[in-house]
Amino acid sequence: MALDAESSIPLHIQLSELLKGEILQGTIKEKIPPERVLMELYSVSRSTVRRAIAALISEGILESRRGSGTYIYNRPLEEWLGNLVTYNKTIDDLGMKPGAKLLSQGVVASTQELKDITQMDELYLINRLRLADNIPIAIETQYYPVNIGKQLSKFNLDEIVLYEVLESSLGIKLWEADQVISSTMPTKEEAQLLDILECESVLVIERSTCDYDGNLVEYLRGIFRSDMYAFRIKLGRNKL
Incomplete structure (x- = not known):
């Protein structure tokens, strides 16, 4: 799914909502793709990816593990x-x-x-x-x-x-x-x-x-x- 660069909604918010939906639906499991993959997949900058991930971490949906990556926080x-x-x-x-x-x-x-x-x-x-x-x-x-x-x-x-x-x-x-x-x-x-x-x-x-x-x-x-x-x-x- 492509992001809408013309939308009034900032790209990092669009990306965080898109990732959240895929996590809840089970499309993304255990660990989200690396920053570089997300940048290429959605044609966005590294800062956009990092802001989107930071938002999901603050919501308790993701957790960052140093040296390992960013994982889905398994909280029912x-x-x-x-x-x-x-x-x-x-x-x-x-x-x-x-x-x-x-x-x-x-x-x-x-x-x-x-x-x-x-x-x-x-x-x-x-x-x-x-x-x-x-x-x-x-x-x-x-x-x-x-x-x-x-x-x-x-x-x-x-x-x-x-x-x-x-x-x-x-x-x-x-x-x-x-x-x-x-x-x-x-x-x-x-x-x-x-x-x-x-x-x-x-x-x-x-x-x-x-x-x-x-x-x-x-x-x-x-x-x-x-x-x-x-x-x-x-x-x-x-x-x-």
């Missing part, structure tokens, strides 16, 4: 445990653009497993692919009581933050959640949606969220890319 997206934080806020806080693509929705009959968890014969399913800077990060399958799900279906599910709609538009106060994290191998369909290999493990998040009265509002099962997403928990020691 992190979500803090212990707080009921939305996916959009997690991505926003990292300076990336959150997004979603609706895969399917509608009323479904509960499997025995779902019935054991929700105590409901029917549920409203919302299945979405979650993105960060247009890179697939997770597949979220959310189940709601049918009456709540039908109200949510009136909104644009590619754009809304479901928790915000539940609280601000539907008046449902989310109070607490019980979450379990495990790992597994993706199905062929999941691997294709997440743009990973079937042999790459994924994180599985199962979360039941209730309102103040203890009524189940949502059951979520999320499949997250383990190379792009991590969970952090802060622990304290009780002093007797």
